[in-house]
Amino acid sequence: MIFDTHAHYDDHAFDEDREEVLKALPGAGVGRVVNIGSTIESCEKCLELARRYPYVYAAIGVHPSESEPLTEEIFETVRRQCMDQRCVAVGEIGLDYYWPEPSAEIQKKWFVRQLQLAREVNKPVVIHSREACRDTLDILRGERAWELGGIIHCYSYSPETAREYLDMDFFFGIGGVLTFKNAKKLKETVQYVPMEKIVIETDSPYLAPVPNRGKRNDSRNLAYVVREMAAIKGISEEEVRKITWENACRLYRMEE
Ligand code: NI
Numbered sequence: 001m002i003f004d005t006h007a008h009y010d011d012h013a014f015d016e017d018r019e020e021v022l023k024a025l026p027g028a029g030v031g032r033v034v035n036i037g038s039t040i041e042s043c044e045k046c047l048e049l050a051r052r053y054p055y056v057y058a059a060i061g062v063h064p065s066e067s068e069p070l071t072e073e074i075f076e077t078v079r080r081q082c083m084d085q086r087c088v089a090v091g092e093i094g095l096d097y098y099w100p101e102p103s104a105e106i107q108k109k110w111f112v113r114q115l116q117l118a119r120e121v122n123k124p125v126v127i128h129s130r131e132a133c134r135d136t137l138d139i140l141r142g143e144r145a146w147e148l149g150g151i152i153h154c155y156s157y158s159p160e161t162a163r164e165y166l167d168m169d170f171f172f173g174i175g176g177v178l179t180f181k182n183a184k185k186l187k188e189t190v191q192y193v194p195m196e197k198i199v200i201e202t203d204s205p206y207l208a209p210v211p212n213r214g215k216r217n218d219s220r221n222l223a224y225v226v227r228e229m230a231a232i233k234g235i236s237e238e239e240v241r242k243i244t245w246e247n248a249c250r251l252y253r254m255e256e
Helices: 018-024 040-052 072-082 104-121 133-142 159-167 184-192 219-233 237-251
Strands: 002-007 030-036 056-060 087-096 125-130 150-152 171-174 198-200
Touching (some): 002 237, 087 133, 104 125, 104 133, 133 159
Parallel strands (some): 002 030, 056 087, 087 125
16 A cells, blocks of 8 residues: 655645545555645644544644744644644644745744654654755754654755765655656665655645646555656565555554
């Protein structure tokens, strides 16, 4: 079975047929999905989906690009949601310097706060980091992130930087980008990182793999990522599914 470690089925892209898509997943070989919080509004929807479908779990957190409206009062709500039984991780949290707003200071402040929240609720972290390589590592080290456990989602840095995440015992989230022709750096990273630290993810509705690149993504497309990973690692697709499933269960601390 396939474990999609990172999806956004609360996204408006699924408003027309969310139930249809989610109900079709187990029959299509997708056994578990973690639906990841990004905005303040999405966190409640994540929990609703996780309560409705036994194979859907929630991660609760506020994405760095969505951290501008956070206040202490709202943070208190996020904190309560993180304690929910259906919440398996705190995320996605991190830094995104691709867009100029919110300022780095605001992003860093809420990143640190949410890492501390993960420690308080004793759950692993889902990290989003774009064009913020150094600051992300500095903050993760400062907060002793290896004690929390977690994943660097949609990994986009160099194979050299991968070493630093391996040293923190983090998992690597690999998705549709792996199938893109121009993904040379990511293919090198997947070659370098031991299979025991790799999980697969869609980031649905974004980042659909070839041959569906550009279309709305859902967990069923992970079959293409599995195929590409098997070719790079020189193992069977069955082994990729099995190992990434076991890894995802370790990451999110679930029974297999
Ligand atoms: Ni995401």
